[in-house]
Amino acid sequence: MKLAFVCIFFLACLCSCSPNNVKIDNGLKHFFDENRVNGTFALFNNGTGQFTIYNLKRYRDSAFLPASTFKIVNSLIGLQTGKITNDSMVIKWDGIVRPVKEWNKDLTMYEAFRVSAVPYFQEVARRIGKDTMQLWLDSLSYGTKKITTRIDTFWLDNSLKIKPDEQLGLVKKLYFNQLPFFDTYENIVKRAMLFEDNSNYKLSYKTGWGHNEKENHLAWVVGWIEENKHPYFFVLNFESSDPNADIPSIRMKMLKGILSQLGFMEGKM
Numbered sequence: 001m002k003l004a005f006v007c008i009f010f011l012a013c014l015c016s017c018s019p020n021n022v023k024i025d026n027g028l029k030h031f032f033d034e035n036r037v038n039g040t041f042a043l044f045n046n047g048t049g050q051f052t053i054y055n056l057k058r059y060r061d062s063a064f065l066p067a068s069t070f071k072i073v074n075s076l077i078g079l080q081t082g083k084i085t086n087d088s089m090v091i092k093w094d095g096i097v098r099p100v101k102e103w104n105k106d107l108t109m110y111e112a113f114r115v116s117a118v119p120y121f122q123e124v125a126r127r128i129g130k131d132t133m134q135l136w137l138d139s140l141s142y143g144t145k146k147i148t149t150r151i152d153t154f155w156l157d158n159s160l161k162i163k164p165d166e167q168l169g170l171v172k173k174l175y176f177n178q179l180p181f182f183d184t185y186e187n188i189v190k191r192a193m194l195f196e197d198n199s200n201y202k203l204s205y206k207t208g209w210g211h212n213e214k215e216n217h218l219a220w221v222v223g224w225i226e227e228n229k230h231p232y233f234f235v236l237n238f239e240s241s242d243p244n245a246d247i248p249s250i251r252m253k254m255l256k257g258i259l260s261q262l263g264f265m266e267g268k269m
Contacts, residue, residue, distance in 0.1 A: 021050050028054040028261070031254050032238060036245075039219075039238025040164055041258055044172065046231050052262065061204045063143060063161035064237065067208030068116045069220045070155035072174065074124055075113060077136045079185035082247060083127040084109050087188045091120050111191040118208060121153035138264060139180060142166075156182055167222045168235040173193035175224055175231055202226040205255075209247050216241045225259060227269040234259070 003216040032039055032054075040055035045117050051057050078084035087110040102115040112120035118196055125133060130151045137145045144164030147154045172178075174190065177183045196203040205223030212218045236255050240247070259265055 002102060004145075022054050022056065023050060024056060027208045028258055030120060031257055033262075034243060035238075035240075035252075035254060037174045037238040037240045037250065037252050038220075039153060039236070041236050041254075042164060042168055042234065043262065044168060044233040046169075046172070046233065057213055057236070059164045059235070061163070063163045063166075064212065064220075064239075065210050066143065066160065066162050066216055067153050067210035067218065067220060068118065068121075069162075069206050069208035069222050070160075071113055071116065071121050071169060072170065072193075072206050072222075073136070073140065073148055074143060074155075075109065075189050075192070076127075076179065076181045078109075078124045078258050079131065080181045081123055081132060087113075087192060091123050094119065110192050111190075113189075113206075114195075118156070119196070125152050131251050136181055140170075142170075156210055158210075162235045164235045167237075168233055169222070171224060172220050172233045200227065201265055205232075207248070207251060209251075214241075217245055217247050219247050221251050222257050225264055226268055230269065232264070232269070 028041055030214055040053070040058040041049055042053040042059050044051050075084065080121050088108050090106050090108045091112070093104060096119070098119075099121070100115070103117045103119060107115070107117055107120050109120070111117075115192050130147055133151060134147050138149070143160055145160075147160065149157050149159045171177050173188055177186045179186060181242075190204065192204060193204040193206055195205060203223070203225050205221050208220035219238050219239040219240070222234070223232045224233045234253065234255075236258070238251070238254070240250070255263070263269055
């Protein structure tokens with residue numbers, strides 16, 4: 001019953017921006033120009049129901065591979081199905097040395113999520129299996145939903161895609177425990193997403209980085225910022241044709257710059 005109700009509610013609320021509650025903020029354009037990227041940013045004020053958006057068309061109409069932002073859903077499905085027992089569950093390193101040194105060791109789910117360890121969550125996906133994963137993608141109406149390639153690459157290879165609008169809707173539902181998963185499991189994922197917690201704000205997010213069909217870098221940051229116990233939900237999405245672009249640095253610099261320009265991070269919102 002909970003699954004059916006929440007899925008209906010989720011679908012009804014996922015894409016809720018309309019001309020009446022959207023402010024187009026072209027003052028954010030310089031962040032994209034300075035970093036030579038093409039993209040979009042959106043912020044949802046949960047208290048007022050207002051969206052602040054740069055590049056509405058890309059935000060609302062364009063879909064992209066989720067890359068490692070899919071770890072949010074992969075974690076929830078893994079926990080709900082028992083393939084991840086808790087956030088301390090270790091998956092042993094397979095011995096393959098990869099470019100990200102933090103991946104080259106045994107990792108717990110919490111550790112793997114925070115260093116965005118692709119091999120850990122590929123193994124989780126294999127344990128979940130294609131049929132069960134497909135059932136959950138359908139239940140969540142996650143992006144284009146279909147798994148048309150391998151179970152351990154479909155969120156990385158441009159076969160599954162999701163819109164920035166849908167990403168923002170997902171993290172909003174996660175924050176309020178309105179996804180069709182046990183609250184305990186949603187709280188585990190939220191704990192893993194909390195990267196900054198100080199007297200002025202709490203910043204929770206998941207990053208993503210992949211390559212689109214044109215081999216351009218494709219980057220995400222999705223999550224929320226809390227000030228004075230009030231959440232604001234955001235999504236940053238962009239692509240770069242520069243093969244040498246430092247995507248991890250650019251995406252966080254852009255996110256914090258945008259949030260700062262919008263008045264956040266000082267505890268005054």
